Amino acid sequence: MRVARSFTLAAVFAASLTSTLPAVQPDEVLDDPALEARAREISEGLRCLVCRNESIDESNASLARDLRLLVRERLEAGDTDEEVVDFIVERYGEFVLLNPQADGWNWLLWGAGPLMGLIALGLGLGYLRGRSRAEAQAEAGLSDAEQARLRELLDGDSR
């Protein structure tokens, strides 16, 4: 649980209290460092189902430990990373993936950033073109009242 937890409330905390101690235990660590590194990487992308938004790599919950061991078991059995993840997703559902799949409606999620970026870029360029082509008369801009106001502010400034 997380940084801004302070302003969440006691009620919210209750669910996450178990997860304050670091997760991976020495007895879980695989002897083969390369395999262990893969296990850690996979774990970081899998959600601990009983915690609040924590990966099984971070969580101290017993379910997370079971999942970590399961990941290592599959790796030792010779599965590829994808096979391990598919194996877990098959049992626990898509909810377990911290990195949402890019399929179906999820394309909307993944495309949201680039799409909004392009739209904003288009609008911004349109605006800038308008501004750079606007009549120079606008430069004369300030009305009398605004001039008076500006003078007043500047007078104050020079004091």
Next chain:
Amino acid sequence: MITELGHFALILAFLVALVQTVVPLVGAHKRWSGWMAVGEPAATAQFLLVAFSFGALVHAFVTSDFSLNLVMQNSHSAKPMLYKISGTWGNHEGSMLLWVLILALFGAMAGWFGGNLPETLKARVLAVQASIGVAFYAFILWTSNPFARLAVPPFDGQDLNPLLQDPGLAFHPPFLYLGYVGLSICFSFAVAALIEGRVDAAWGRWVRPWTLAAWIFLTIGIGMGSWWAYYELGWGGFWFWDPVENASFMPWLFAAALLHSAIVVEKREALKAWTILLAILAFGFSLIGTFIVRSGVLTSVHAFANDPERGVFILMILIAFTGGALTLFAARASAMQAKGVFGMVSRESALVANNILLAVSSLVVFVGTIWPLIAEMAFDRKLSVGPPFFNAAFTPFMLILGLILPFGAMISWKRGKLGRIGRSLLPVLLLAFAIAGLAWAMQTGRSLLGPVGLFLGAWLVGGSVVDLWSRTGQSRDLKRLARLPRADWGKSVAHAGLGILFVGVAGLTAWESEDIRTAQIGETFDVGAFTLTLNAVDRVQGPNYVSTMANVTLAKDGREVAVLTPEKRNYPVARMPTTEAAIDYRFLRDVYVVIGDRQDDGGWVVRTYIKPLANWIWAGCLIMSLGGALSLSDRRFRVAAGAKKTSRSAVPAE
């Protein structure tokens, strides 16, 4: 008795806020000076009443009055005094009271320092600010009363969540709220300007200091929270893309955008409608954040489990205020005629780019945060959106932002020449490439993250230096630097701070290393270049906890660097364990040691992390806020914010 008076004062504040909403607004419409003048004393009275109410609650916590339900649930007589006080806002009801206290404080400050605002604008600002207050007083009084008594008070309380019993977290919420709620005043200014139907350079100048102040507080608040997570949660993570974190990050991004677009309004009278929209959105996202945090819609695995009644109430406030303001905006925005004319290559364009990047990146965070909810309701898919998504979707925007920033900071208003700036920035660019290349060559993996982070850091810090250097003129007269407006210094310092933050984030993420093992007492082991010795593990009694404290010697090249005492605490009343990592803080790296459980063979689990450049993250946050503070202290704001009140008579009516 004091408690009841506090409750009563809160009800009075609600009534005062009602008056403050209606009377000045009518007065401004009808041009009745007397009615408009109600705003300022009402704002002051409202603040004093809420302050008394808040003081009454603090008093109840300090004196451990367990006849109050809230104190019983969140305090304990054995708790250290600091945490008795911070316990006041370490819960829903108390933190809402702090929320309205800060809301009233900003309202009152707008009254006190708004001496040179036009009469009608000031009246409307105060009225809008009070209307937000009305909604939240009603929320507290009807759904979250902090002053509820218990018929049979218990002998002692249930203690505050031990995770919150920490100095960093004691002050994290007040800062965060000063930022969150500080944006309310920008919102009030925006809505008041929409009611007035005009926005000019002076408006930009009035809004900017409030935005700056809110942004500074948000930066400090988020930075503190991140630091707390780093040392308290036991594995040294600093940012998790948790919905609750995102709730504070989205307003921060919008506030940063608003900060920059208000400059364009002030200096060039362009981007007016957009700036108004940003002010509305910035506070709107504060409200969304409040909704996310309080309703538990997103944070809990069990959706809507928390408190539907409160969630619905805040949702209604959110819809009423953002919806109302946006409707008003749609009706009035066309009246905001832009005046400044500028070319495609200009400071204005650079600031537009800044706004696009900040606003879109914030919206990306928003979409990612609420996507699980949308997916479940609309497509019947239960899924998670976690750090891998945010890292991939958010980072590119920051990358582009960092790349164009030094150009944008130096380019001139109206019509700039990229060539000249390019020439003066070229040495920095080469230096940044050299540093990144060095990092690439030295690192073991083939990750781009570290080198890119260092490149951006060097590019931003160097760019800021070149920007300042360019202000010394042809003669390279350094005395000119001393005479530069503080706002210019603030700009360079804040931008350099962002660069340092980038370095910290990239360095820590890319080059962190870790060691997990079972160590016997007296055992010595190596982690990276360091040698650690587990000397002892003792049981230590704290004021309201029992600690298992290890004693670890950290040595490098045979010389002792530090003695670290990582702890594992158990709070018997709250029945909760916490880890207290021991950290050896250094300029270039932290060594982070955590003690775990005792194993069957008598050894202890010891985790050691080497975290390169970790401190740069918080140093970056601090330097950014320092830059903001420098900018805020610029004399033109002191003038504009009303350090002098003499010229009220000269204010044109419209």
